[in-house]
Amino acid sequence: METYKCPVCGNTDINSIGYLNGEPYCRKCISFNGENAKERKIKKGTITFDLKYKLSKEQSEISKQVIENYKNGINTLINAVCGSGKTELVYGVIAHALSTGQQVGFAVPRRDVAYELYLRIKSVFTSNKVILVCGGHHKELEGDVIVLTTHQLYRYNNYFSLLILDEIDAFPYQGNDVLNEMFQRAVKKNYVMMSATPSNQVLQRFLEQNHNILYLNRRYHGHKLPVPKFVRCFGLAMRIELIKILKKYVQQQKPIFVFVPTIELCEYLYSKIKDKVHGGYFVHSKCHDRAKRIQDFRDGVYSYLITTAVLERGVTVKDLQVIIYEADHHLYDESTLVQISGRVGRKLDAPEGEVIFLGSKETRAITNAIKQIKDKNASV
Numbered sequence: 001m002e003t004y005k006c007p008v009c010g011n012t013d014i015n016s017i018g019y020l021n022g023e024p025y026c027r028k029c030i031s032f033n034g035e036n037a038k039e040r041k042i043k044k045g046t047i048t049f050d051l052k053y054k055l056s057k058e059q060s061e062i063s064k065q066v067i068e069n070y071k072n073g074i075n076t077l078i079n080a081v082c083g084s085g086k087t088e089l090v091y092g093v094i095a096h097a098l099s100t101g102q103q104v105g106f107a108v109p110r111r112d113v114a115y116e117l118y119l120r121i122k123s124v125f126t127s128n129k130v131i132l133v134c135g136g137h138h139k140e141l142e143g144d145v146i147v148l149t150t151h152q153l154y155r156y157n158n159y160f161s162l163l164i165l166d167e168i169d170a171f172p173y174q175g176n177d178v179l180n181e182m183f184q185r186a187v188k189k190n191y192v193m194m195s196a197t198p199s200n201q202v203l204q205r206f207l208e209q210n211h212n213i214l215y216l217n218r219r220y221h222g223h224k225l226p227v228p229k230f231v232r233c234f235g236l237a238m239r240i241e242l243i244k245i246l247k248k249y250v251q252q253q254k255p256i257f258v259f260v261p262t263i264e265l266c267e268y269l270y271s272k273i274k275d276k277v278h279g280g281y282f283v284h285s286k287c288h289d290r291a292k293r294i295q296d297f298r299d300g301v302y303s304y305l306i307t308t309a310v311l312e313r314g315v316t317v318k319d320l321q322v323i324i325y326e327a328d329h330h331l332y333d334e335s336t337l338v339q340i341s342g343r344v345g346r347k348l349d350a351p352e353g354e355v356i357f358l359g360s361k362e363t364r365a366i367t368n369a370i371k372q373i374k375d376k377n378a379s380v
C-alpha cells in the first residue's frame with residue numbers, strides 16, 4: 001500500500017487513515033471540512049490605522065523589530081506579560097504587510113476571544129476589509145485581514161503572507177498536533193506568535209530554529225504585575241477564609257472573580273456561600289447564558305463571580321480582585337496561575353489589585369508562578 005499523506009493536516013499515520021470505496025481519508029481531521037478560501041488580490045498602498053493611544057517606548061521598539069523580522073523573512077515570538085498591550089505590538093507589521101499587498105491572518109484558539117479581537121482590529125484598520133471566520137460564522141472567507149479561530153485554518157492552505165497567532169499556550173491549540181500542522185500549512189511567508197506564558201517547549205523550538213524571541217516584561221501602564229499571596233488553609237477553614245476576604249472586597253466595592261478548578265465545585269461553592277456573602281453569582285462553560293452573566297457582572301449587577309477556566313484569559317474588568325480557591329489543585333499549572341493573576345490591575349486608572357491563592361499546600365506550580373511574576377517585575 002502506498003503511503004497516503006492527508007492534504008489537510010499532513011497526517012501519514014496508517015492507524016488514523018480509513019478507506020471509503022477504496023479511497024483513503026484522514027480520521028484525524030475529519031471534523032474539519034467545508035469550503036476553502038479563494039485567492040484574493042489585496043490593493044497595495046499606504047495604510048492608515050487608528051491607534052487609540054501612543055505606544056510606550058518598549059512597545060514601539062518591539063513593534064519595529066517585528067516589522068524588521070517580517071521584512072527579513074524571520075518568524076517572531078512575542079513573549080509579553082499579561083496587560084502589556086500585546087495586540088498593539090503587531091498593528092505595525094499588519095499595516096506593513098497590507099501596504100505591500102500581502103494577505104494577513106490573525107488566529108486565536110478560542111471563539112469568544114476571536115470575536116473581541118475582530119471588533120478591535122476592525123476599529124483600528126478602518127479602511128481595510130476585516131472579517132471574522134469562526135464556527136457558525138463562515139459564509140464569507142476572504143478579506144484583507146482575516147480574524148479566525150485556529151479551527152478554521154484548514155480553509156487557508158498556503159494562504160497567509162503574514163499569519164499572527166495569539167494565546168499559543170491556550171486550549172485547544174496547545175499540544176494539538178492537527179491544529180499545529182494546519183497553522184504551519186496556512187503560512188505562506190512568515191508568522192508571529194504571541195503569549196504571556198509560552199511553554200519551555202515552544203521557547204526551545206524557537207531558539208533551535210533561529211527564530212526571534214522578543215520580550216516585554218512591563219505592562220503598558222508601567223505598573224508592576226500584582227504578586228499573588230498564598231494563604232494556607234483547608235476544608236471548612238478555606239471556605240471561612242474565602243468568606244472573610246469576599247466580605248472585605250464587597251465592602252470596598254471592588255469586583256471579584258473567585259476561580260475554582262471544576263464546574264462541580266463552582267456550583268457547590270456558590271450554594272454554600274451565597275447566603276453568607278450576598279450579591280454574587282457563578283459562571284462556567286456549561287452555562288448557556290454565560291455571555292449574559294459575564295456582561296451583567298461587568299455592569300455591576302453582581303459583586304462577585306465564582307468561575308472556572310472560562311474567565312482565565314482575555315477578560316479585563318476595572319479594579320478586579322482575584323481569589324483562586326483550591327489553588328493547589330492539579331489542574332492549576334504554573335502558566336494558568338500566571339494567566340489568572342494577570343487579570344488584575346489591567347486598567348490605567350486602576351493599575352493595582354490583589355491576587356490571593358487559597359490552598360492546603362504550596363505546590364510547585366504555586367511557588368514557580370509567584371517566582372515568575374517576581375522575576376518579571378524585577379527585570380523592568
Ligand SMILES: [Zn+2]
Pocket residue numbers: 006007008009010011026027028029030
Ligand atoms: Zn488529516
